[in-house]
Amino acid sequence: NAGVTQTPKFQVLKTGQSMTLQCAQDMNHNSMYWYRQDPGMGLRLIYYSASEGTTDKGEVPNGYNVSRLNKREFSLRLESAAPSQTSVYFCASRRVLAGGEDEQFFGPGTRLTVL
């Protein structure tokens, strides 16, 4: 049971390049999320997917697209990277138990630098 995995761990892009961040979870969770973390800004939601086949915008969606490929995988795409997208990106999935326990499990993060 690997939990939430993300690839790559590190990436350097030039302005205007595109790339896709991959995320997968093996916990059979329905909901998945993409956040970005910037110094002093906390975790800000980019996009989320409540269930397979659905996606919705979060707080900071501009410049990003997502795909919920299946229940396990949720990818984040930068079509034309900008320096303002330099950040650490976290993927998360949500577990809800009948007893009320509710937790988002985070992946290890992807550190992206756009030059």
Next chain:
Amino acid sequence: GENVEQHPSTLSVQEGDSAVIKCTYSDSASNYFPWYKQELGKRPQLIIDIRSNVGEKKDQRIAVTLNKTAKHFSLHITETQPEDSAVYFCAASDPYSGGSNYKLTFGKGTLLTVNP
């Protein structure tokens, strides 16, 4: 949407002292308030949470209190240890995202340093 303010942004304490981090939220309909801990270079992890029908919850050295009237909640860590050093984030559930459309709004974080 929901707005969460967190204070202080940095907190330094001596080992064995208590630490308190406070958060306020804007929407009185929010009903779930988790706290996440993020060690340097690691991923955030849930440490404790509280729902709006409870005023206080404890788990060993950590506790969370909630004042719904004032719309604020706090994390209390007693007998702090060096391994408590980390960034702590509070969060509030978006009250308009019930069920599977569940979202969290996070505070900006508090860097806690416990000095030996």
